[in-house]
Amino acid sequence: MAAVKLLTASDIARLVKEVGLPRFVDGLIERMEETFRRWKELKVVPRVSFSYPWGMMEAMPASDSKLYAVKIVNGHPGNPARNLLTVAALGILADAETGYPLMVADATLLTAFRTGAACAVATKHLARRDSRVLGIIGTGAQSEFLCYAVSRVVPIEEVVFYDIDPLAMRKFEENARSLGLRARAAGSGREVAERADVLITATAVKGKRKVVERGWLKPGAHVNAVGGDAPGKTELDPQILLEAKVVVELLEQALVEGEVQNVGRGAVYAELWEIVSGLKPGRVSESELTVFDSVGVAVEDWAALTYLYGLASERGAGLDVDLLPSPLHPKNLFALLRR
C-alpha cells in the first residue's frame, strides 16, 4: 500500500511551532540557497499561467532526479474583499522513480515562507551587510513572512511599513511585534522607500503602477520586488530597473511576468543562481542599487515542499492516507469496481 502524506495548513502551522519559527525559517533559507546552487542539476521550466478577469491560475512543476513537485497557485487581488486570500496554493510531491505521489500539502503558508526565503537569499547576496532599516510597502498576507525571513540575514533594527489599508497596517504592526521586530508605521510608500536600506514591495496592485519612484530610493538600497508577478502587473518605476543591478529568478519567466517586462532583457544582470553559485558577483559597491525582481519560480516550491516533506516525515506530522488505488494485480485496476 503506497500511503500519501496529507498535510493541512494546521498541520504545517503545528510543525513550524514544534520545530520553532527561527529554526524552521533558517533551515528553509539554507535549503533555498542550496537549491539555487544546484540549479543546473534541476529540471527548471517557466510556469504555465492562465489569466481570467479576476486573476491568474498557475501550474508550477520542478524536479531533481529523485523528487518531482508541482504547485497550483492563484493570484486574485480582489479576493480579500470576499474574505478570501489573494494567494492560495496546493502542492504535490512525487517519487520520480515510480511516479507515485508522496505528499499532498497546503502550499499557501509554504508560498509565503518560500518567497520570504528566496528574498532572504537575494538580500544576503545583494544588500549592504550593514542594512539596518527594512521597509515594506503592502502589508498583506505575505508581509510578515517576507520581513521575518529578511531579518534573519541582515541586522535589521527597525521595520518601516505602509499599506493603503489601515487595517492591514494595524495587523502587521501587531504581528511584527510578536516576531520581535521593531515596527514603525509610515504615512506613505514614499516615506518607507526613503528610509529603507532594504525595501520590499508586496502590494497586490493591478496594472502597471509606480508604487516606488526612482528618486525615493537611498543610494545603495536593495529592493525585493515581490508584488509585480504577472503580465501587466508591476510596481516599480522602470527607471529603477534601468539604473540598478537587476537579478531575476528565471529570465524567460521574468521577462513575461516580472518588473523587467517593462524594460526588456538588456536590464537584467543575472539569474539568482548565478550569483549564489559565485559565477557572477553580487553587490560590489556600497552605493549601487540592487533589485531582486521576484515572480516566484517552481524550483523555490520544490525546495520548500522537499524541505517540508523531510521535516514532516521525521516528526510524523500529517495523516498518511491511502489515496491511490492498490489493486492486487497492477493490470487489474477494474477489480476495484467489482469488489
Ligand code: NAD
Ligand atoms: P494581499 O492582497 O494579502 O496584500 C496586498 C496588500 O497590498 C493589501 O493589504 C493592499 O491594501 C496593499 N496595497 C495595494 N496597493 C497598495 C499601494 N499602492 N500602496 C501600499 N499598499 C498597497 O496579497 P499578498 O498575498 O500579501 O501578496 C502580495 C503580492 O505579492 C501580490 O501581488 C501577489 O501576487 C504577490 N506574490 C508574489 C510572490 C513571488 O514569489 N514573487 C509570491 C506570493 C505573492
